[in-house]
Amino acid sequence: MRKILLSLALLAFGAAQASAQQQPPGGRLGTGLPVPRYVSLKTDRVNLREGPSKDHRTAWVFQRAGLPVEIIAEYETWRRIRDSEGTDGWVLHSLLSGRRTALVMPWAKGNQPPIPLLDRADDKGQTVAQLEPGVIANIKGCDGKWCSISIVRDRSVDVNGYVRQEKLWGVYPNETVE
Secondary structure (H helix, E strand, O other): OHHHHHHHHHHHHHHHHHHHHHOOOOOEOOOOOEOOEEEEEOOOOEEEEOOOOOOOOEEEEEOOOOOEEEEEEEEOOEEEEEOOOOOEEEEEHHHEEOOOEEEEOOOOOOOOOOEEEEOOOOOOOOEEEEEOOOOEEEEEEEEOOEEEEEEEEEOOEEEEEEEEHHHEEOOOOOOEEO
16 A cells, blocks of 8 residues: 555656646746736835745835836745845735836946937937936837837826837837837
């Protein structure tokens, strides 16, 4: 009887390992949505925790609604996220939005000149605004090279235009966003 139970346990273990090996890297977990993926913060106050429960210590508090973050793991109702500076931790899924946003060149330091927001997806387009590094942009769409974005200048005026995709953190290289 022990040999049969041991054999069944080994078969079950082997099946579990085979299933785990068939899971593609960065595959689908929990929600069935791809991991990693970009989302944004829903509110002005989001606690970043050391683990996936409210029992874990708050390591950081984000205070910028609309900030893009990357989901890098899922566990039940918790999402492990990473920001543009590489800080990562766990947040409740209800504090995240599927709305796509991006940061304009958050890696730029010092005397980086402003990034032109153009009236068309072409380097020869007319400049409609100058964007400082760190500005949050609402993504309207991306074709893999250019993104159509809007910037809320004040609470009532949106500025719309195009920027090269590689100048944004919140979209993957060559990613198409509709």
